[in-house]
Amino acid sequence: MERIIKLNEKNLQLLPKEVSIPGYDRSKIRAGIAHIGVGAFHRSHEAYYTDQILNHRGNADWGICGMALLENDAEMYNVLAEQDGLYTLMISRSDGTRSARVIGSIIEYIFAPGNPEFAIEKLTSPDIRIISLTITEGGYNFSATTGEFQMKEPLIQWDLNNPDNPKTVFGYITQALKRRKETGRAGVTIQSCDNIQKNGDMLKKMLLTYVKEAEPGLTEWINEKVTFPNSMVDRITPATTSSDIENLQSLFGILDSCPVVCEPFIQWVVEDNFANGRPDWESVGVHFVEDVDPYEKMKIRLLNAGHSLLGLTGALCGYTYIHDVVHDELFAAFLRRFMENEVTPVLDYVPDIDLNAYKESLLERFGNSCIKDKVARICLQSSAKIPKFLLPTIHDQLEAGGPVSCSAIVIAAWCRYSEGSDETGNKYIIDDDMKEILQENSLLSREDPVSFLRIEPIFGDLLYSKRFIDAYVKALQCIYQLGIIECLKRTISPDEFS
Numbered sequence: 153m154e155r156i157i158k159l160n161e162k163n164l165q166l167l168p169k170e171v172s173i174p175g176y177d178r179s180k181i182r183a184g185i186a187h188i189g190v191g192a193f194h195r196s197h198e199a200y201y202t203d204q205i206l207n208h209r210g211n212a213d214w215g216i217c218g219m220a221l222l223e224n225d226a227e228m229y230n231v232l233a234e235q236d237g238l239y240t241l242m243i244s245r246s247d248g249t250r251s252a253r254v255i256g257s258i259i260e261y262i263f264a265p266g267n268p269e270f271a272i273e274k275l276t277s278p279d280i281r282i283i284s285l286t287i288t289e290g291g292y293n294f295s296a297t298t299g300e301f302q303m304k305e306p307l308i309q310w311d312l313n314n315p316d317n318p319k320t321v322f323g324y325i326t327q328a329l330k331r332r333k334e335t336g337r338a339g340v341t342i343q344s345c346d347n348i349q350k351n352g353d354m355l356k357k358m359l360l361t362y363v364k365e366a367e368p369g370l371t372e373w374i375n376e377k378v379t380f381p382n383s384m385v386d387r388i389t390p391a392t393t394s395s396d397i398e399n400l401q402s403l404f405g406i407l408d409s410c411p412v413v414c415e416p417f418i419q420w421v422v423e424d425n426f427a428n429g430r431p432d433w434e435s436v437g438v439h440f441v442e443d444v445d446p447y448e449k450m451k452i453r454l455l456n457a458g459h460s461l462l463g464l465t466g467a468l469c470g471y472t473y474i475h476d477v478v479h480d481e482l483f484a485a486f487l488r489r490f491m492e493n494e495v496t497p498v499l500d501y502v503p504d505i506d507l508n509a510y511k512e513s514l515l516e517r518f519g520n521s522c523i524k525d526k527v528a529r530i531c532l533q534s535s536a537k538i539p540k541f542l543l544p545t546i547h548d549q550l551e552a553g554g555p556v557s558c559s560a561i562v563i564a565a566w567c568r569y570s571e572g573s574d575e576t577g578n579k580y581i582i583d584d585d586m587k588e589i590l591q592e593n594s595l596l597s598r599e600d601p602v603s604f605l606r607i608e609p610i611f612g613d614l615l616y617s618k619r620f621i622d623a624y625v626k627a628l629q630c631i632y633q634l635g636i637i638e639c640l641k642r643t644i645s646p647d648e649f650s
C-alpha cells in the first residue's frame with residue numbers, strides 16, 4: 153500500500169473502499185452500555201455486534217462506553233483515545249482471505265484508575281442501561297473448590313475500606329448501584345461475557361456477597377431492580393501482535409495501533425432477561441433463549457476445554473501455534489476421543505445444535521492457521537480456566553462411573569507443563585496468578601506423583617478419588633518416562649496402554 157492512513161474519526165472517509173466503516177454518525181450516538189474490560193475479545197464480539205446494530209435506525213442510544221479498571225490498561229486507553237475509540241477488526245478466514253472493518257461502537261472510553269469518581273458517576277448515569285463485563289474467568293473472585301466469594305482477597309479488603317476509591321469491579325459496581333438507589337434511578341442489567349457456566353448467576357452471587365458486607369441495605373434493591381442474564385459467548389480472538397499491525401498497513405493501508413484479529417465464526421446466546429431495555433441485537437444474529445445453560449455447558453466443556461487440551465499437551469512438544477497442534481493427527485485424534493468419550497456423555501440436550509457437526513467445526517476452527525492463535529495464550533491463567541473448563545466434566549464422569557483417562561492426561565500434561573520447560577528443555581514463561589505453587593508442586597511430582605493434585609484451591613477433593621488418581625498417576629508416569637507423544641499414542645490405541 154502506498155498510502156497509509158492513520159485511523160481516527162477525521163480520516164475515516166479516506167480509508168480504502170474495501171474497508172467497511174461505520175455507516176452512522178458517531179457524534180449522534182450516546183452510550184447506553186458501559187463495558188468493563190475492553191480487551192481483544194470484547195472488541196471482536198459485543199462491540200462488533202453493537203457496531204452492526206448502530207447501522208440500523210432506532211439504536212442511537214446503544215453506543216458503548218469502554219471502561220478500564222486496571223492500571224495496566226493505560227496503554228490501551230491512550231491508543232484508543234488517540235484513535236477516537238476506533239479500531240480495525242480484521243477477520244481472517246482459513247483460506248487466507250481477510251476483511252477489515254472499522255468498528256465505531258466504542259464512543260467513549262474511561263480509564264478508571266485515573267479518576268474513579270468519574271467512572272462511578274458514569275456507571276450511575278441513567279443513560280447507562282447495561283453494564284457488561286469481560287473480566288476473564290479469574291475476575292469473579294470465587295474459590296474454584298467452594299464456589300464462594302473470597303472476601304479476604306487484599307483488593308476486596310481495599311474496596312471495603314475505600315468505597316469511593318475502589319479497585320475491583322465489585323467495588324465500582326456496588327458504589328454505582330448504591331448511588332442509583334439513592335437517586336431513585338431505574339434498574340440496570342449487568343451482563344457477564346466470560347467463559348463461566350451460569351456466568352450471570354455466578355456474578356449475581358458474587359456481587360451480592362460483596363454487597364452484604366459493604367452495603368447491606370442495597371441487597372433488596374438489587375434483587376428487585378438488577379438482572380444478570382446468563383450468556384454463552386464465542387469467537388476465537390488471539391492477542392494482537394506487531395505483525396497484525398504491519399499486515400493491516402500493508403494489506404489495507406491503515407495505521408492502527410490496536411487492531412483486533414479474529415476468526416469468522418461468532419456466536420452469542422443470551423437469556424432474554426434485561427432490566428431496562430436492550431438493543432435489538434437479534435437483528436444481527438444474537439440468539440435470545442430462555443435457558444442458556446446447555447449452550448454454555450457445550451461451549452465451555454468442548455471448545456474451551458478442547459483448547460486447553462491442545463495447549464497444554466502441545467506445549468510439551470514445543471508447538472507455538474494451536475493450528476499446528478490440531479493439524480498433527482495424533483493430537484486431533486486425542487481431542488476427538490476426549491470430546492466423544494468424556495464430554496459428550498455428560499452434556500445436556502442442546503436445542504437446535506447438531507452436536508457432531510459442532511465438534512467437527514471445532515477442529516476446523518482450531519485449525520485456522522490464519523489467526524495464529526498461540527499455545528501460550530491458551531495456557532495462560534490455566535489455574536482460573538481448568539476449574540471451569542475441565543474439572544466439572546471430570547466430576548460428572550466420576551459420579552457417573554464413566555471414563556476420565558483423557559482428562560487425566562490433560563491434568564498430567566498441565567503438571568508437566570508447570571515445570572516451566574518443554575520435553576526438549578526449552579524454557580517458557582508460566583503466566584498464571586498461581587504460578588509459584590503450580591511450579592513447586594509440579595516439580596515435587598517427580599517424587600510424589602500426586603503432589604500437583606494437592607493444590608487444594610484448584611483441585612479440592614479430587615485428590616480423594618481413587619479412580620481419578622489411578623488414571624492421573626498412570627498418565628503422569630507415562631509422560632515422564634516416554635513423553636507426551638507416546639502417552640497419546642497409547643491412549644488412542646488402548647490395547648498398547650497397559
Ligand code: CS2
Pocket residue numbers: 347385386387388389455456457459460529530531537
Ligand atoms: C480460550 C478462549 O482462553 C482460552 O483458553 O479457550 O479464549 C476461547 O478462544 C474463546 O472462549 C472462544 O470463544
